[in-house]
Amino acid sequence: MESLQNFSPLVDSSFKHFQLDVSQELKLLSELNFIRAPLAPVIDTQRTLAYDQLYLCWRLPVDSAPAWHYTVEFRRTEPRGAKLPRLWRRLEEVSGTSAVIERLEIDCMYVLRVKGFNKAGFGEYSEEIYLHTPPAPVLNFFLDARWGFHGDRLILSKDQRAVRSVPGVSLLQAAERALTSCHLTSDLLIGDMAVTQGRHYWACSVDPGSYLVKVGVGLEARLQEWFHVPQDVASPRYDPDSGHDSGAEDAAVDSPPPFSFLTVGMGKVLLPQGGPCTSGGGGSNATSPGAGLQQPASRDHSSQSSQQQQQPSQCLTAPLPSRLGVCLDFEKGRVSFYDATSLRPLWEGPVDCSAPVCPAFSFIGGGALQVQELVANRSAEQQQSRRVTIQSPVTN
Numbered sequence: 162m163e164s165l166q167n168f169s170p171l172v173d174s175s176f177k178h179f180q181l182d183v184s185q186e187l188k189l190l191s192e193l194n195f196i197r198a199p200l201a202p203v204i205d206t207q208r209t210l211a212y213d214q215l216y217l218c219w220r221l222p223v224d225s226a227p228a229w230h231y232t233v234e235f236r237r238t239e240p241r242g243a244k245l246p247r248l249w250r251r252l253e254e255v256s257g258t259s260a261v262i263e264r265l266e267i268d269c270m271y272v273l274r275v276k277g278f279n280k281a282g283f284g285e286y287s288e289e290i291y292l293h294t295p296p297a298p299v300l301n302f303f304l305d306a307r308w309g310f311h312g313d314r315l316i317l318s319k320d321q322r323a324v325r326s327v328p329g330v331s332l333l334q335a336a337e338r339a340l341t342s343c344h345l346t347s348d349l350l351i352g353d354m355a356v357t358q359g360r361h362y363w364a365c366s367v368d369p370g371s372y373l374v375k376v377g378v379g380l381e382a383r384l385q386e387w388f389h390v391p392q393d394v395a396s397p398r399y400d401p402d403s404g405h406d407s408g409a410e411d412a413a414v415d416s417p418p419p420f421s422f423l424t425v426g427m428g429k430v431l432l433p434q435g436g437p438c439t440s441g442g443g444g445s446n447a448t449s450p451g452a453g454l455q456q457p458a459s460r461d462h463s464s465q466s467s468q469q470q471q472q473p474s475q476c477l478t479a480p481l482p483s484r485l486g487v488c489l490d491f492e493k494g495r496v497s498f499y500d501a502t503s504l505r506p507l508w509e510g511p512v513d514c515s516a517p518v519c520p521a522f523s524f525i526g527g528g529a530l531q532v533q534e535l536v537a538n539r540s541a542e543q544q545q546s547r548r549v550t551i552q553s554p555v556t557n
Contacts, residue, residue, distance in 0.1 A: 199277030199284035200225035208259075210484075210502070211271070211292040212364065213299040214536040215262040219275050219287060228277030228284070231255040235262055235273040238291070261536055268296045293504040296488050296497075297360035301535055302352035302520060315348050315524065323531040324350055326371075326524035348524045352532075355381055355517035362488045363520060364501040364533040369428040369481055371528030378489050378496050379420025379521045380513055417511035420521065423485070423498045429478040430485075432508050479507065484533065489518060501533070 486501035
């Protein structure tokens with residue numbers, strides 16, 4: 162009994178001399194991959210645009226977790242002083258990295274944002290982007306190759322929305338015989354639709370490397386006359402017996418010009434009368450679509466031409482935007498030109514709307530131009546039909 166009362170364990174009950182090895186467990190925990198929500202998407206401002214519909218395009222950052230689908234939110238902005246902002250409208254479960262938003266109001270500012278979703282939940286919102294809808298309904302037209310068209314100098318795309326100006330065989334032959342100068346020609350191309358009422362808007366992109374391109378509108382009959390199109394060709398948009406004589410009579414001094422063009426060349430835009438949104442007459446813009454070609458001056462007028470060269474120009478230049486917008490108000494007889502990306506006004510002037518008016522483009526020298534395609538057409542091509550494979554039951 163005495164030995165049991167004096168019994169003491171050989172091992173320390175505090176376990177101070179023991180060490181627990183958890184290195185293997187820590188290694189396993191560090192190698193675990195936890196599911197993360199997608200990062201905030203990045204809006205692709207080069208492809209996002211507002212035209213007949215809003216087209217929003219985005220991408221995920223490189224280090225972001227993949228997203229199963231996206232949610233796009235948009236709302237119209239309210240002017241300052243509004244009591245309550247408009248509620249966000251939502252497009253849910255967008256499978257791709259682009260979305261088309263339709264049925265929007267004209268000439269309004271919209272704000273948009275997008276976020277991704279996966280098993281971990283929704284990620285953060287992207288930065289908000291503001292898009293301004295066009296000031297008028299979009300006019301959908303194609304380039305017409307039947308009027309004022311020179312097949313050896315203008316190459317038209319298959320979809321009739323893009324055109325490229327080249328020297329042509331005749332100019333190459335003339336340049337071979339010339340040593341000091343070369344004659345440039347002006348080629349006209351118009352749209353296959355004419356405006357007879359209302360307000361209409363369209364946009365186009367001009368190649369910055371183009372030598373000289375004119376973008377605008379004009380009376381179809383007068384354009385036909387100036388560019389020496391055969392008169393026996395019947396216009397699909399204009400009746401010769403409607404009382405108009407294709408502009409044969411001389412216009413009055415105060416009457417609006419029969420066409421209005423904005424001149425683009427070498428990556429710049431020529432703004433007539435030195436400022437945007439000029440409300441005066443046509444000025445230097447109310448000249449022939451072929452204006453800008455240098456004609457050889459005679460010796461009798463050498464002093465007069467030298468004085469004209471010494472006079473300061475009344476026109477300013479602005480950088481060429483990625484897209485040019487044109488808005489025609491037929492009832493008011495006004496045409497406005499915009500930076501189609503931001504809808505910043507560039508120039509505004511009068512135009513004669515006493516007869517059908519059509520979009521017109523003029524090329525002097527090399528250049529390229531593309532008419533903006535409708536967002537609705539692009540979205541229809543991108544939609545793919547859902548395919549379901551049905552297998553027959555296996556029989557023994």
